[in-house]
Amino acid sequence: MNPTRTAWLFLAPALTVLGVFFLLPVIAALGLSFTDYDLYALADVRNLRFVALANYWSLLQRPLFWAALGHTVYFVAVGVPLSMATSLGAALLLNSPLARWHGFFRTALFAPVVTTVVAMAVVWRYLFNSKYGVINTVLGHFGIHPVDWLGDPHWAMPTIILFAVWKNFGYNMIIFLAGLQAIPPALYEAARIDGASSWRQFRHITLPMLRPTLVMVAVLTVSGYFQLFAEPYVMTEGGPLQSTMSVLYLMYDEGFEWWNFGSASTVAFLLFLVMFAVTSTMLRLVRRGDET
Amino acid sequence: MNRGTRRPVSGWRWWLGGLLLIALGGCPHTAAEDNALTFWTIGREGEAIMQLLPDFERQHPDIQVKVQQLPLTAAHQKLLTAIAGGSMPDMAQLGNTWLPEMATLGVLEPLQSRVDQSAVVRPDDYFISIWATNVIDGTLYGVPWYVDTRLLFYRKDLLAQAGFDAPPKTWAEWRRMLAALSHPERHVYGILLPTNEYDQLASLALQQDDPLLRDGGRYGNFESAGFKRALRFYVDTFRLQQAPAITNVEAGNPWSEFGRGVYAFYFSGPWNIGEFRLRLPKDQQQAWSTAPLPGPDGPGAGEAGGSSLVIFRPSRHKPAAWLLIEYLSQPQVQQRFYQLLGDMPPRRSSWNGAALRDDPQAQAFRQQLERVRPVPAVPEWEQIVNEMQLSAARVIAGEMDIDEATAKLNRNVDRILEKRRWVLAHGNRAESTR
Secondary structure (H helix, E strand, O other), rough: HHHHHHHHHHHHHHEEEEHHHHHHHHHHHHHOEOOOOHHHHHHHHHHHOOOOEEEEEEEEOOHHHHHHHHHHHHHHHHHHHHHHHHHHHHHHHHHOOOOOOOHHHHHHHHHHHOOOOOOOOOHHHHHHOOOOOOOHHHHHHHHOOOOOOOOOOHHHHHHHHHHHHHHHHHHHHHHHHHHHHHOOHHHHHHHHHHHOHHHHHHHHHHHHHHHHHHHHHHHHHHHHOOOOOOOHHHHOOOOOOOOOOHHHHHHHHHHHHHHOOOHHHHHHHHHHHHOOOOOOHHHHHHHHHHHO | OOOOOOOHHHHHHHHHHHHHHHHHHHHHHHHHHHHEEEEEEEOOOHHHHHHHHHHHHHOOOOOEEEEEEEHHHHHHHHHHHHHHHHHOOOEEEEEOOOHHHHHHHHHHHHOOOHHHHHOOOOHHOOOOOOHHOOOOEEEOOEEEEEEEEEEEEEEEHHHHHHHOOOOOOOOHHHHHHHHOOOOOHEEEEEEEOOOOOOOHHHHHHHHOOOOOOOOOOOOOOOOOOHHHHHHHHHHHHHOOOOOOOHHHHHHHOOHHHHHHHHEEEEEEEHHHHHHHHHHHOHHOOOOEEEEOOEEOOOEEEEEOOOEEEEEOOOOOOOHHHHHHHHHOOHHHHHHHHHHHOOOOOOOHHHHOOOHOOOOOOHHHHHHHHOOOOOOOOOOOOHHHHHHHHHHHHHOOOOOOHHHHHHHHHHHHHHHHHHHHHHHHHOOOHHHHHO
């Protein structure tokens, strides 16, 4: 048996699984996005119309799609830097030789990641209740007027961002911690002998050495945050006034609430295009940075 | 065992095989499993029915009922998935606003011939509008199981203090009471209307003469004078600070706030009779009651809601399913159902039982039920009514005025109904093809 054929043979099981459970559904969804598959088509296939790009066209003309995209971009633009800064900060603290009880803190800070979104969202909903919530009570002690966290269209998204950051930062923290521990201590020793301050050590040793980790975490977090769904689904149901409606939420509504799978698939592919454009731009920028 | 070789079967194998056969054939559970009547319920009804079923199974020992409880939030998805996958139950409880959708899918068994032969299910005993919600394009697909309509819960003592000895009959009277009972500076409001619940505005809109959709459900009719009048009354309640502009997520525990006098009116459904009895202290139980909805000029209509029992077309146990529907439709069973859960019966004779007849807080519902109107019977209704509520919430938030909101709402509704118009024009309805 020649080596090429052996290689294909070994790849076959994985390729089959990928093909059946990933590629095929994706192609089917792409096909659906060119039709108006809905309840009527489910009832009688003669009610299925091939509409070519009409779904895409009408979606691009729907204010709700642009609003959802705006909310998602807002969530990504604020949430990703905040989440990464929190993760890096926590990782630095955990990695510091001054810190005690590393094991305990590592577990405690990682704990939100392994809790279920739904249960935590319910808890947060109580915390952020405008009348009886702990947050407003505490703020009240400082003389701050109660904020309608989840009921005010301007505050709902920031609240969701806070929740998502709290829920997710532990995961990236562990990755950063591994990255930090891989930096040879000799570099810091040399810097200390040269009299570098801790800020300059961070700026000129930690950040450059952590660069590959940062890039990977940034790309993964951006693509993860673009798929915002569970948090608004449980905490606000997309409200108030659709101010926390994300693109994925729109897809869910179209597909699973109203059974318009044609336009739901269209939403999915448009989101894919947006995410692809954003992450590939990020990677290109990184590569350009590497060259200079 | 290989039959081809014809080896003699030793004694112990006979014995084991025989035992296996007895186990398979003798166990009533395994045998009945294939024959069991599967019944999907939605929400709390599933628990109550478990207590009603033993009697039914005693009367019909040959029928075993398998109840599966679906949570309300997942029920719609699960039903549609089951239909798409061809794994429907034999029968189900179905909200009557979902009936048009299921009828369009062509998966429901027409029931008129069974009703005609039934000694138990007598249509003239049912509230007319409730029965009508089960007839889609002239075909009967469900038998009403319990009814649901929205009306006013109110604090008798607070109204009396403000000088009103009876609940309102007209919108004008209602407005005067709301004004007298609202003190926004003390966070006290006349009424609670959660801005993300559509039933309240839908009820007010159904009181109007203008239908909500026009041309046989082909276009929205939300720019009609009637809908605008209802929307204006609804929105004014918030503008005049007679209701707080909050959603039911923030309203949290409306029952205890009603008890503390934060709200004098609460616009809600029958299940809250039980909630108030449970949650308010004993000395307050005489202080609240219910009243039919006031209308623009006199007692007003309400929404004809509730759930029906349906049989799915592919079912192999239709006679058994019908027997269960008949059992659940008996007035005395419906009365027990009410006592278990507070779900109100759709039959007038069920209301003649002592539990309901002598209950003043339930009687307002009976009066209201004689005056309910069905929502438009189109599969897209739920999506439409969500759009309607969103438009209302935008007007309340001051994002747009009534004319702008209703024009935009009509455009959105027409977009939602586009496929329906096409299907009606081309005649590929599921019913006509099967």
